[in-house]
Amino acid sequence: MRRISGQTLSRLGLAAIVFVLFAVSDPDFATASNLNTVLDGFAFAGLAALGVGVTIIAGEFDLSIGSVAAVAGIIAVLASGLGLVPAVLIAVAVSTVFGLLQGLAIVRFRISSLVLTIGTLIAVRGIAYVLSGETTVIAQDLSVADAIKQRLWIFSPFSLTTIALFVLVGAFLKYHRWGREIFAVGGARNEAQAAGVGLYRPIAVAFALSAATAGLAGSLVSLKSGSATPIAFEGLLLPAVTAALIGGTSLAGGTGSVVGIAIGALTIRFIVSGLSLRGAPFYVESLAMGTLLLLVLIFELVFELPGARSFWARRRARGVVAEA
Amino acid sequence: MSQAVESPVGAAAAPTEEAGSRAHLVMPVVVGAAALLLALVGAVTTPAFVTGENVLNILRAAALVGIVALGMTFVTMSGNYFSLSVQQTAAFSAIGFAAAMSWGWPLPVAVLAVLALAALIGVLQGGIIAAGMNPIITTLGAGAALFGLAATLTDNRTVRVGSTAAEFLGRGQILGIPTQSWAFVLLTIVAALVLARTRFGRTVILVGANAPAATATGLNRAFVALTVFTVSSLGAGIAGVFLAAQIGQGIVNQFETLNIDAIAAVLVGGTAVSGGDGSVLRTAAGTLFIAILTNLMLLRGYPFGLRILLQGVAVIIGVVAYALLRSRGRS
DSSP states (O other), X not given: OHHHHHHHHHHHHHHHHHHHHHHHHOTTTTSHHHHHHHHHHHHHHHXXXXXXXXXXXXXXXXXXXXXXXXXXXXXXXXXXXXXXXXXXXXXXXXXXXXXXXXXXXXXXXXXXXXXXXXXXXXXXXXXXXXXXXXXXXXXXXXXXXXXXXXXXXXXXXXXXXXXXXXXXXXXXXXXXXXXXXXXXXXXXXXXXXHTTOOSHHHHHHHHHHHHHHHHHHHHHHHHHHTEEOTTTTTTSHHHHHHHHHHTTOOTTSSOOOHHHHHHHHHHHHHHHHHHHHTTOOHHHHHHHHHHHHHHHHHHHHHHTOEEEEHHHHHHHHHTTSSOX | OHHHHHHHHHHHHHHHHHHTHHHHHHHHHHHHHHHHHHHHHHHHHOGGGGSHHHHHHHHHHHHHHHHHHHHHHHHHHTTOOOOSOHHHHHHHHHHHHHHHHHTTOOHHHHHHHHHHHHHHHHHHHHHHHHTTOOHHHHHHHHHHHHHHHHHHHHTTOOEEOXXXXXXXXXXXXXXXXXXXXXXXXXXXXXXXXXXXXXXXXXXXXXXXXXXXXXXXXXXXHHHHHHHHHHXXXXXXHHHHHHHHHHHSEEOTTSOTTHHHHXXXXXXXXXOOTTSSOOOHHHHHHHHHHHXXXXXXXXXXXXXXXXXXXXHXXXXXXXXXXXXXXXXXXXX
């Protein structure tokens, strides 16, 4: 426990250093209005990171979140005539059911989650195009999103919802039996199964959660802008994974914390905001994020944090059992 | 020496092969038959499908994805899942080739320089993966970094080849067949021979089938990881050169769907993501299947969304069917 809090502290320190560097070098950075933008970005990337993080903790990986977010955004905009809350609920419900089915299929057919989710990544993107008629769909009543656009000092309803969700998911993972099962099958799958933990529930819950958070992020962002395009959120996976890894989620499975993921998401939003304030074009963001992810990986390798050498360790530990 | 290595290879590989023997025999036939059936359906229902020009279209479209998918097959066979950076590597190579040609470099020098660059990109990623990092995450990060780097270097602008020296490479035909299709066929043969007949190929297969046994018998897993990512990066580099030569320019978002297209070809072909079980010919058959499917849907005027939806469904059906087939073979 002491060790975990120590790691959390060092991650918080990293986030603080990044924050201070940008705040000192750019007077526009630490303003309430920019921090409001940063936190909205945090809400977006953080939600996706939370979902992907949970699947990584479960020892799996969900590649399909970008496509799911796009479909959820389109559904929410199409349903926006019903009002903000029903539109979001419908979009999230559809996403959740999809994620649940995806998780069940992974266990039932013993397919690697990477393989199934790359198939659904393609197919669900196709659904986004079909649903939207291949064009941008626009909400009929743009005032539907007024509630999300409010500013409460540096917060917004979007970022507050995300923070609340982080607390809820964190409590669920730590204190609820179903949540602890996710850690168990991620960390030591064979032992967990021998101890009587079934695979269906934790994997299905993890993928349902992942699709639900991606769907929530996609629908809220789309409603906020009043429109949704089928091509949206293609780059969602990268910040999500980077945030989860900066946050100390181990690729070996079984290790990770919601607080760490939140700090990771906050760190990368600081960087993105700092770069965009300087007028850097979008592709510099891609360069920075990709380099950051590689640095995190190399850092993990060099310092042998838990999770280093994870890939081969996992192949050794699991053998052919679940990797058909 | 070779005997000492060979006998444990046989012993360790035997259980997998035995278990999957039915799948082994059935799969390439199934994919090939599916591609043929699809071609037959196309010929009957869509008159424009069987014209000579359209067949050339299919061959040309299949070639670039196919060349990349061949390299990807090595990655998958070695148990390293996929590379998510081949499309960025291909675009980077296309830009590099266009730039080198516009600087007036001789064609062979430009091609070799670009392939060396592609190999280097592969070595860097392979190095991180060989050290023990997850291949998907590594290539995800490397892909984003490469995209950002290429866009930054070119200011996100198009780089023109600016000479006709490379035209034959991209648009020429030998005996009526496009150059890139010849390259695809030749590379398929080479890759199939390397994977099935050389010691390196068998090492890749064994490491993919059973990593602990491979380590125990002294095979160098890290070296395999390093090499397979270099091979897949080289495939992407070749595709980049061909496309830049074909359309006379390089730009950063030139290959928007190459990652998933190449992965789809490998998966539809039936190479197992767990490693060790698959073949280059299966991937070639998978590439043809997807090329024929895409071409048919294009001719019939299916919108883009429906096309990728059906492509995704084909992948999902494929992987579920193969997973069921394999678990049957095992039990």
